Amino acid sequence: DAKTTQPNSMESNEEEPVHLPCNHSTISGTDYIHWYRQLPSQGPEYVIHGLTSNVNNRMASLAIAEDRKSSTLILHRATLRDAAVYYCILRDVFQAGTALIFGKGTTLSVSS
Amino acid sequence: GAVVSQHPSWVICKSGTSVKIECRSLDFQATTMFWYRQFPKQSLMLMATSNEGSKATYEQGVEKDKFLINHASLTLSTLTVTSAHPEDSSFYICSARNRDLNQPQHFGDGTRLSIL
Numbered sequence: 001d002a003k004t005t006q007p008n009s010m011e012s013n014e015e016e017p018v019h020l021p022c023n024h025s026t027i028s029g030t031d032y033i034h035w036y037r038q039l040p041s042q043g044p045e046y047v048i049h050g051l052t053s054n055v056n057n058r059m060a061s062l063a064i065a066e067d068r069k070s071s072t073l074i075l076h077r078a079t080l081r082d083a084a085v086y087y088c089i090l091r092d093v094f095q096a097g098t099a100l101i102f103g104k105g106t107t108l109s110v111s112s
Numbered sequence: 113g114a115v116v117s118q119h120p121s122w123v124i125c126k127s128g129t130s131v132k133i134e135c136r137s138l139d140f141q142a143t144t145m146f147w148y149r150q151f152p153k154q155s156l157m158l159m160a161t162s163n164e165g166s167k168a169t170y171e172q173g174v175e176k177d178k179f180l181i182n183h184a185s186l187t188l189s190t191l192t193v194t195s196a197h198p199e200d201s202s203f204y205i206c207s208a209r210n211r212d213l214n215q216p217q218h219f220g221d222g223t224r225l226s227i228l
Contacts, residue, residue: 034216041203041224042221043118043205043206043207043219043220044156044205044219049216097213098161099148099158099161099207100146100207102148102156102157103155105155
């Protein structure tokens with residue numbers, strides 16, 4: 001799977017939007033962009049995924065650059081419960097049955 | 113949504129003891145299960161992949177005789193840490209998926225293993 005680059009940490013205030021960036025300059029045409037998050041002392045939790053178009057769900061939005069070399073996970077209104085490590089992972093559609101491989105992710109802190 | 117249940121959530125035992133961790137998919141058939149290990153302040157490291165009814169495939173550097181994985185049914189996989197030592201203390205996380213590759217990979221809440 002192609003590599004992603006994320007900032008080590010970010011800070012946010014409660015009730016404000018958060019934009020978590022991910023760079024993936026070597027992405028291939030068949031790589032899906034997946035986002036998972038891991039709350040303290042828990043297993044990872046699926047957030048969202050997409051291929052080319054922007055995606056929205058009840059948890060977040062995923063904005064994908066036109067050249068697909070970067071993407072941004074958007075939390076529209078951060079809450080204290082959103083404090084977690086966020087992982088941006090690429091996975092080839094033809095490797096969809098294989099395990100997700102996690103990088104270091106971005107540690108998001110949310111202040112009240 | 114799909115739920116993966118992992119048990120126990122926390123275990124402390126003496127060095128030399130064998131410890132079994134269970135991972136169950138509660139509302140879907142887990143054709144493939146994965147086991148990860150996570151040390152403090154580090155990311156998840158994949159240990160092995162198991163398909164129901166088949167032997168597990170271990171990642172490089174993971175001792176298959178020490179970390180025994182059984183995936184005998186579509187809803188249950190177990191990881192047994194044999195003759196555990198303090199260096200095996202870690203956070204172990206299981207994950208599961210079904211045949212629908214459009215569905216996300218689901219994770220258990222992890223087992224914190226402490227070997228004294």
